[in-house]
Amino acid sequence: MSAALPPAAAAPQGNGLTELLGGLLPDGLPFWALALTGAVVSFAIIFAFIAVLAMFATWLERKVAGHIQVRYGPMRTGAWHGWAQALADGVKLLIKEDLVLTSADKPLFKLAPMVVLSTALAAFVALPFGPNAIVADLDLGIYFIIAISSITTFGVIMAGWGSNNKWSLYGAMREAAQVASYEIPLGLSLMMPVMYFGSLSLNHAGAMQSGWYGMHWYVFSDAFWIAIPSFALFFTAALAETKRAPFDLPESESELVAGFHTEYSGIRFAFFFMEEYAAMYLMSAVGTALWFGAWNFPGLSLLEGTVLHAPLAVAAFVTKSLLLVFVMMWVRWTVPRIRIDQVMALGYKYLTPLCLLMILLAASWEWVKAIAFGA
Amino acid sequence: MATLQEPAAPASDRSYWGNVWHAVKSTAVGMGITFRYLWTKPFTTQYPDERLPVDGRYRGIHYLEQDLCIYCQACAKACPVDCIDMGAQRHGKELEWEFFSIDYQKCMFCELCVYPCPKDCIHMGEQYSLVTEDKSDFLLELTSWQGLTEEQKLRIAEAEAAKAAKKAAAAKAKAAKEAAEAAAEPAEPEEGKE
Amino acid sequence: MANSTKDPALRAGERLVELDVRTQDVEINMGPQHPATHGVLRVLLRADGEILTGAQSHLGYLHRCAEKIGEKVDWLQYLPYTDRYDYLSAMNNNLAYSLAVEKLLGVEAPERAQFIRVILAELNRIASHLVAVGTYGMDIGAFTPFFYALRERELLLDIFEKICGARLTYSYIRPGGLMNDAPAGWLEQVKAFTELFDKKWGEYWDLLVDSKIFVERTANVGVVSEELALAWGCSGPMLRGSGVDWDLRRDAPHLVYDRLDFEVIVGRGYRGTVGDCFDRNYVRMYEMVQSNRMIRQCLEQIEDGEVQHPDVGLLLRPAPGEAYVGIENPRGELGHYLVSDGSKIARRLRVRGPSFCNLAVAEHLLPGCMLADAAAIIGSVDIVIGETDR
Secondary structure, eight states: OOOOOOSSOOOOOSOHHHHHHHHHSOTTOOHHHHHHHHHHHHHHHHHHHHHHHHHHHHHHHHHHHHHHTTSOOOOSSSTTTTTTHHHHHHHHHHHSOOOOOTTSOHHHHHHHHHHHHHHHHHHGGGOOSSTTOOSOOOTTHHHHHHHHHTTHHHHHHHHHHHTTOHHHHHHHHHHHHHHHHHHHHHHHHTHHHHHHHTOSOHHHHHHHTOOSSSTTSGGGSTTHHHHHHHHHHHHHHHHHHTTOTTSOGGGOHHHHTTGGGTTOOHHHHHHHHHHHHHHHHHHHHHHHHHHSOTTOOTTGGGGTTSTTHHHHHHHHHHHHHHHHHHHHHHHHTTSOOOOHHHHHHIIIIIIHHHHHHHHHHHHHHHHHHHHHHOO | OOOSSOOSSOOOOOOHHHHHHHHHHHHHHHHHHHHHHHTSOOSOOOTTTSOOOOOTTOOOSEEEOTTTOOOOOHHHHHOTTOOEEEEEEEETTEEEEEEEEEETTTOOOOOTTTTTOSSOOEEEOSOOOOOOSOGGGGEEEOOSOOBOOHHHHHHHHHHHHHHHHHHHHHHHHHHHHHHHHHHHHHHHHHHHHO | OOOTTTSHHHHTTEEEEGGGEEEEOEEEEEOSSOTTSSSSOEEEEEEETTEEEEEEEEOOTTOOOHHHHHTTSBTTTTHHHHHTTSGGGHHHHHHHHHHHHHHHHTOOOOHHHHHHHHHHHHHHHHHHHHHHHHHHHHHHTOOHHHHHHHHHHHHHHHHHHHHHSOSSOOOOEETTEESSOOOTTHHHHHHHHHHHHHHHHHHHIIIIITOHHHHHHHTTSSOOOHHHHHHTTOOTHHHHHTTOOOOHHHHSOOTTGGGSOOOOOOOOOSSSSTTSHHHHHHHHHHHHHHHHHHHHHHHHHOOOOOOBOTTOOSSOOOOSEEEEEEEEETTEEEEEEEEEOSSSBOSEEEEEOHHHHHHHHHHHHSTTSBHHHHHHHHHHHTOOHHHHHO
C-alpha cells in the first residue's frame, strides 16, 4: 500500500553533517576517524541544544504555571521577568554536594541518571531539525526513536531500586508499568502518518510535507479527519511516555513525595530534569515532524537555494516543537492526576482500540484513494 | 456545566463513548479557563517591593502612648500569654519609666490588651513584618523614653518646690499659730493673775 | 475491601503466593512530612503493591494542650486559643465558644451582633471550603484550582481584616456579642464579594469538579455508608455526603438561622455511589453557594443597633453550672462543654472537634483502596491537624 506522493520533492538523501565534515576534513582519513569526529561534533551540538532547551523550558514552565495560576512566577533573578532563574538553578545544582546514601545500591544509583540522559540524547540522533540537518538519516527513524526512548525506563527503575527508598521504588514500578503499556498506543498512533507518508524516516516525512501554502502538512491533507484524532491519541500517549501530567505517576508529588528521584540531589537530579525536558521536546518534535509539517511553513519553498532557507527551516521546526511543549505544560497545569489502574485502563481499553480503529480507517482511506484516483 | 442550582438528577453516564466525550469535553473546558487566565494580569503582588496597605483596624505591632499610661498593669493582666512586662517608679504623680516590653515570640495579636486600658493608651499598630536573625530582637521595647524627662523633672521639682513651699507655709502657719497660741496662752493667766 | 482482619498471618501482612513464596506487605509511613497529609498527620500504611491492606493514623504531633490551657486562663482570655484549633475557620470557633459561654451566663447577643455573626460564620465557611476544595484538587494532582480558590479567599481575608484587623486568627466574636461594630462600608464590601463569588464559583466546578479525571479519581472511592458515618460519629460534609440530612444550623437553630431560607445539601451519588469522595466534595461545593445565599439574606435583614450585651464585660464570672453548645463548623459539629464553678476561670473545658471524629473513619476506609486513593480519601475528610490534635 503506497501512499500517493504529494507533488513535493522526493526525500533528499545523505546526511548534512557527514557531508560537511567530509568536505572540511583532509582526504584519506580512515573511516573510523571520520565517524569519531562526527560523533563528537554531533554529541556536542545535541548536548548544548538540550542544555539550553532545558534551561529555557524550566523558565517557560514556571512562567506558564505562574501566569495560569494568576501569579507571576520567577521575577527576581535577571532583570527581565526572572530570565536568569534557570541559569541560577543550574549553577546551584552544579555546585551542590553530590549526596549518595550509604544505604543506596551505589553502582545503580550512580548509573541511573547517566542511562536516563544518554538515552534521551541518543534519540535526538534521528531527529531532523531542518532539511538534511540530521545526525543520522535512518530509514527506521521513527522506530529508532520509539525504541531508544523507552530505554529511559531502565534508568528510572535503576534509580528507584538503587535509592533504597519505598516511595522511589513505587515510582519506578509505576514507570515500568506505565511506559510498557503506553509503548503500544504510542507506536500504533504513529502508524497513521507512517502509512500516509509511506516511510519511517522523519526526514522523508518532512520533505513530503513541503509546499507553498503549507497545505501538504499531514493535518491539512486529504486525510485530516484521520490526522486530527490520531494526533490527539499520539499526544496523550506521548504525555504518558514522557511522564508528564496527568500521567506523572512515577513522581507524583502528592502521593509519592517525589517518586523515583526523591533521593537525588545536585547534578544527578539535574540529569533527570534535563531528561524530562529533552523527552518532552523529542515527543513534540516527532509530533511536529509527522503532523505539523516538520520545518515547513507557508512561503519557505520560495527561499529554496538561498542562505536563509536552512536557518529559517530550523527556526520553524524548533518553534513549532516548542509550541507543542507549551501545550504539554498547559495540560499539566490544568488537569488532575490519573490513578495507576486508570492509566492502565486508559492505555489498554481506550487508546489501543481507538488507535487500531484509526489505523483501519487510515488504511481504508488509502485504499479508497487508490481505487478512486488510481494511484 | 456549572449551575448555582443543584442539578436535578445524578449524572453518572459511564458508557464507553460517554467516557470519551466527557474526558475530551471537560479537558477542553478546563484548558479554556486556564488559557484565559494565562493572559490576565496576575492577582499577586511582588511582596517586599510592593506592599498592600493594611486596614485601619489592622492588628500589628503595638504602640504605646507613654505619657498617658498610668502603669496600672491592666493590659498585662488581660494578656492570655503574659507577654507584656513593665516596670516604673512612682514619684508622686510622675512615673519614672524603666521599661514596657512585649515579647513578640509569645504575642498572638489578639487585641485583648487594648480593651481593658482605662486611659486608652495601648493600641495595635500597622507594622507587621517581624523578620530578624536574632530571637532577642522579638523582645520589643515600647517606651519612647526611660527614666525621667526634663519636663517631668521640672514638674517634679515644681511639685517638690510647691510641696516644700506648702510645707514651709504650713510650718510657718503652724509656727505663727503656735506663736499666736503661745502669745495668747500666757496672756490668759496673766489676765487671771491680775 | 481486603480481608485483612480475619487471618492472623494476613493481619501481620504476610501472604502465601503461588510456588510457596512467602511474601510480606510493605509498610510505609505517609507523613508526618508528606505533601498530602495537610499538616503533621502520620498514617502508617501497609500495602500489597499498590493495594493497601492496612492503615493506622498516628496523631499528636501538633498537640498544644488547648483544653488544659482553658482551665488556666480567664473565660475571655481563652478566646484566642479557640482560633487556633481549626485555623481555617477561626470565626466559627470563636462563635462556638462564645455561644457556650453565653449559655452559661444566660444571656443572648443583640440582634445586630447575631446577624454579623451569621455573616462572618458563613463567610468563614466559604473561605474554609475554598481551601478544602482547592487543596483537595492538589491532593488529586491539579494545582491550578487551588490558586483560583485562594484568590477568592484572599478577598475574604481582606473583609475579615477590615472588620477585626486580623486575617487568620480573628478573636472577634466574643461572649456577649462582638469586639466592636462593623466599620463603615464593610457591609457593602461583603455584598460585592457575594456577587463576585457567584461568578467565580463556576470556575472551580468546570476546572476541577467536572473534570473527567477528577470524577474518576473520586467517584466510588472511599464510600462511607450512612450506617458507617453515623456509627463513627461523623458530622458536617462527611455526614451529609453520606446522605444523612443533618445540619445543626437547621436542626438546632441558633442565632438568626431560623429566619434565613437555605437548603441543606446532601450527597446523592452525583457521579457514583452515595457517600464517596466526590459526594463529600460536591456537598462542600454547593454549601458555598448556600452560604453565599444566606449572607445575602442577612445583608437585607440587618438593622442598626448595639453589638454587645450591656451586662457582659471583660471579666466574666458565670454562675456555677455546665453547658454544651455545638454548632455547624465547616468541618462538622464543633462543640464546647464548659463547667463553671462561679470563678473567673473555667473548671473544665472540653472540645468536641469534627476533624478528629471524621478522621477516625478514614482508617476504616483505606484498606482495599489503592495507594493513590489514600491521598484522595484523607483529603476528602478535610482535616485540619490543629483541631484533631488541639
